[in-house]
Every structure is written in C-alpha cells, then in structure tokens.
Amino acid sequence: MARTQGSHSEITGPRIRAAALKLFAAHGYAAVSMRQIAREVGLQAGALYNYTPDKQDLLFSLMKAHMDELLSACASHVTSGDATTRLRNFVDFHIQFHMGRADEIFIAYMELRNLSPENFETIEALRRAYEDTLGAILEAGLTEGVFDVPDPKVTTRALIAMLTGITTWYRPDGYLSPADVSEIYWNMTRKAVGV
C-alpha cells in the first residue's frame, strides 16, 4: 500500500497550475521564475518539467483552458430567446463568470504578448469567437428592430470592455452583491443599446 516516496502525480499537476496561475497574475509571466513556482508547490525546479515541456506551455495551457471554459459556459447560458433576453443573459453570464476568476481574466488580457506567435493565434481566435457571440446578439436585435446601435462591431467591443472592467474593482466583501452589480451593468447596457 505504501506509495513510492514523493509520488503524487494526480495532485501535483493541478497544484503546479494553480501556483503558476496565482504567481503569473500577481507578478506577470516574465517576472515569475520556474524556481518560484516550484517553491510555491514545494518542489525543486527540475521536477516541474515532469508536468510541462517548458514555461511557455504552462502559460498557454492556462489561457487555453480558461478560454475553452469561457466559451462552453457561455454557450450553455446564452442559448435561446429574443435578442433582448439573450443580451440580458450574456451580461449576467459575463459578470458572474468574470467575478470569480480575477486571476484567469488578468492573465488572459495581460499576457497575450508573452505567447509565442502560434499560441497567440490560437487564443486570439477563441477571444474573437467569444466577441462574436455578443456581436451576433446585437445584429439580431437590429434585425428584430429592438436595438438602436449604429456600429455593432464597435458597440460589441465597448460593451465587453465595460463589463470586463468589473475585474479591476469588484471585491466580494464590498457593499455590492453580485446581483446588485449585475443589475447596474444590465441597466447601463440596456440603455446604451436603446432598449
């Protein structure tokens, strides 16, 4: 029954990823060393390479996992209904998803330039796909004649920037509940698109 000493592969991998996520978000990818990550997990630096081919891949796999989760969660929360309903669902989803993932969001937006060109293209395509989800809702609202939006592409980017901004100030112990925040941002969004 005794395990081989130091053999913890099932939990060491996730712990390394969690440590990298936390440190990258706090200090930036370039400023964090493999030795720091190893120390956080309680390993020597060399042992990390049993779990990742290199530092770049560690960053990429964190961002890729985040984007995949974002897109699949969005698809299941923002499904059917008229444009106004789907817009409301998108806003609620975006805020709820981003509130609990400050580190992931920070990395997804700040570390794009530290990805290799191929990795950047992969992540950027996923980011565009997410943007297009909102873009399609705005286009649908225009077709239905219920939105007043002069430029759907610009509006999409403006709304996403506004909504994502919560990550820079929202704290769970503040005076606003998640529902309060959702309500405020939904009202701004609703009015901005002319509903």
Next chain:
Amino acid sequence: MARTQGSHSEITGPRIRAAALKLFAAHGYAAVSMRQIAREVGLQAGALYNYTPDKQDLLFSLMKAHMDELLSACASHVTSGDATTRLRNFVDFHIQFHMGRADEIFIAYMELRNLSPENFETIEALRRAYEDTLGAILEAGLTEGVFDVPDPKVTTRALIAMLTGITTWYRPDGYLSPADVSEIYWNMTRKAVGV
C-alpha cells in the same frame, strides 16, 4: 565648434525614454532588458545610468509623466458648463487623449504591478484623481436632476473602462475617423446615464 565625441545629453535622455516606452509597451517591463533599451538608442548598457538611477525609476518616471499630462490636459479641456456639457467634454477628451497614446496607456494599465510599493501609491493616487473628475460630473448631473445613475462610483468605473477600451482596437487607418468614434461612444455614454 566640434562637440566632444558622443556628447548628446540634450537628446539622449528623451531618446532613452522613448525607446523604453516603446519596448515596455511591446514586451512588458519585466521582459525588456537594459541592454535592449541601450541597443535601441545606440548606446552601451552602462551609459543608460547617466540618465536614470535604475530600471524601476525609468518605468516610474514614464508613468508619472503620463499621469501628470493626463490630469493637466483633462483639467484644461473639461472646465465649466452644466453636467451634460462637461460629460460630453470628458468623453471627447478621454477618447482623443487615449487614441494617440497607445503605448503610454498600455503601460499605465499593465505595469502597475511592477512598480515598487511607494511608486505604486503615487501613480494610484493620480489615477484616482482622474476617476474622481468623472465621478464629480456624474454627481453634479444627479444634483441637477438630469442623469439617471443608481451608483455613481460603479458607473464611473464602468464608463472609464468602456472608453479606455478603444486603445485595444482603434487603428488610425481603420474605417472610422476619430470623430466617428467619439460620436459612437458619446451616444452610448449619453444613453447609459439617461440623458
């Protein structure tokens, strides 16, 4: 008439700052070496230390200069009038100012975590002062009874995030003129605050 060989103090300082700005924005503070900056200017690394005590101070002075310029330019563009007029002026100013300074903005938002604690406090105070400029306009509009804004603090942050978002996509050679962009964002802002 002949200058001492290699003596260019009046122009070398600004060139170093310009090179650092460009490189920090492109690759991030932590990822840029003093050697890279020196090479960009055509110097050896050691010569940089005639102009800055260290790398940290180079970053800080760039951010400080940017924030000082932002605040003084804002103060001179957004002066008097009713709340709606001042809001319009703020939006126009913010967009115009941010459009031409992609590198500065990028650094101001991305490199806060690479500042020493004291330097961070200085920059953060200036950022709050800028935020308060918009906050005061929203409060004034509430007092005048012309804005419909449930939470001025949250609305301030939401609007600034939305407006600052232009730096991530606007390109001068795109299909929109600066005036077009201002118009779109002003309309969204105006409607969002209920004017």
Next chain:
DNA sequence: GTCTATATCGTGATAGAC
C-alpha cells in the same frame, strides 16, 4: 558622456542518481 570590463546573481532547462 560613453566606453569596456567586470562583479554578482538569477534564469530556463537538462542529466543522472535514487
């Protein structure tokens, strides 16, 4: 004011013992 040379240290990654 800029250069060359250097001190000191930390980096990512690998090899081989256990």
Next chain:
DNA sequence: GTCTATCACGATATAGAC
C-alpha cells in the same frame, strides 16, 4: 516522480579609462 548538480546564458548595476 523528485532530487541534486550543473550548463550556458543573460540580467542589473558599477568601476575606471578616455
């Protein structure tokens, strides 16, 4: 799977010649 030891390199910053 983790360790120790190490390689090859690049980092910031300084010293002293010119």
